[in-house]
Amino acid sequence: MEVIIRPDADAAAGLVARIIAKELRANPHLVLGLATGRTMESVYRVLVRMHRKGGLDFSLCSTFNLDEYVGLALSDPHSYRHYMNEHLFQHVNVELRNTHLPNGQAPDLDAECRSYEAAIAKFGGIDLQLLGIGRAGHIGFNEPLSAFKSRTRVKALAPLTLEQNAEFFGGADKVPRRAITMGVGTILESRRCLLFATGAEKAGIIAKAVEGPITSMISATALQLHAHCTVVVDEAAASCLEGSEYYRRIFATEPEWEEFRNLD
Numbered sequence: 677m678e679v680i681i682r683p684d685a686d687a688a689a690g691l692v693a694r695i696i697a698k699e700l701r702a703n704p705h706l707v708l709g710l711a712t713g714r715t716m717e718s719v720y721r722v723l724v725r726m727h728r729k730g731g732l733d734f735s736l737c738s739t740f741n742l743d744e745y746v747g748l749a750l751s752d753p754h755s756y757r758h759y760m761n762e763h764l765f766q767h768v769n770v771e772l773r774n775t776h777l778p779n780g781q782a783p784d785l786d787a788e789c790r791s792y793e794a795a796i797a798k799f800g801g802i803d804l805q806l807l808g809i810g811r812a813g814h815i816g817f818n819e820p821l822s823a824f825k826s827r828t829r830v831k832a833l834a835p836l837t838l839e840q841n842a843e844f845f846g847g848a849d850k851v852p853r854r855a856i857t858m859g860v861g862t863i864l865e866s867r868r869c870l871l872f873a874t875g876a877e878k879a880g881i882i883a884k885a886v887e888g889p890i891t892s893m894i895s896a897t898a899l900q901l902h903a904h905c906t907v908v909v910d911e912a913a914a915s916c917l918e919g920s921e922y923y924r925r926i927f928a929t930e931p932e933w934e935e936f937r938n939l940d
């Protein structure tokens with residue numbers, strides 16, 4: 677795992693977008709795993725700008741989102757399909773038929789989960805998986821006790837997750853109780869993971885995810901087992917990390933980060 681600390685949320689989002697852009701330029705057929713949530717909005721804003729002003733080309737790439745609420749229509753403004761259309765897909769030249777999210781309205785949800793896994797396999801697996809982190813430490817909707825070998829499945833949302841998403845739905849009682857999510861095992865099979873978090877409210881959970889003991893109570897700790905996981909945080913989200921001096925030195929001196937250093 678490598679941890680990159682940027683001075684503020686914009687600089688951190690800019691770095692995440694540049695890492696994605698670099699991978700996409702190196703492999704135009706990139707299979708990109710995408711995430712939702714407030715934090716990601718700033719990354720998608722930068723990617724849209726890079727497409728408009730820098731010609732970043734999404735025409736050959738395919739995408740797989742981590743998760744979707746059960747029971748919401750694709751057109752529902754709270755659905756993650758709607759979120760992705762609004763924040764990214766309709767502003768770049770990705771082929772909509774190459775964008776995938778689980779269908780939370782499928783009549784047979786277990787079959788939907790199996791076919792989502794099959795689709796990821798058919799596209800050759802995920803090259804780069806973008807991840808946010810919930811306040812309880814979930815990645816996707818892998819709530820506490822999610823098995824590290826879990827695959828795409830239906831998951832009941834934890835109380836803290838319902839609370840965290842309440843403002844979007846006008847109250848915790850209106851948040852769907854279940855979601856389809858890629859499993860921790862599915863995520864760990866991606867060739868590279870890129871976890872992005874900003875703000876002081878994420879500082880405690882980021883320290884646990886990165887430096888704490890591996891536990892299925894905090895699914896993000898599974899990323900410590902991944903061979904190529906980059907964590908990008910701003911100063912606020914980094915404030916509880918014990919090893920930050922070491923992480924800063926790596927970013928400041930290691931050659932692989934040179935091209936990303938002077939961008940703020």
Ligand code: GLP
Binds near residue numbers: 713742814
């Ligand atoms: C939801 C998503 C997660 C995301 C999390 C964080 O729970 N299912 O994938 O990481 O929100 O959201 P935010 O960026 O709004 O804190």
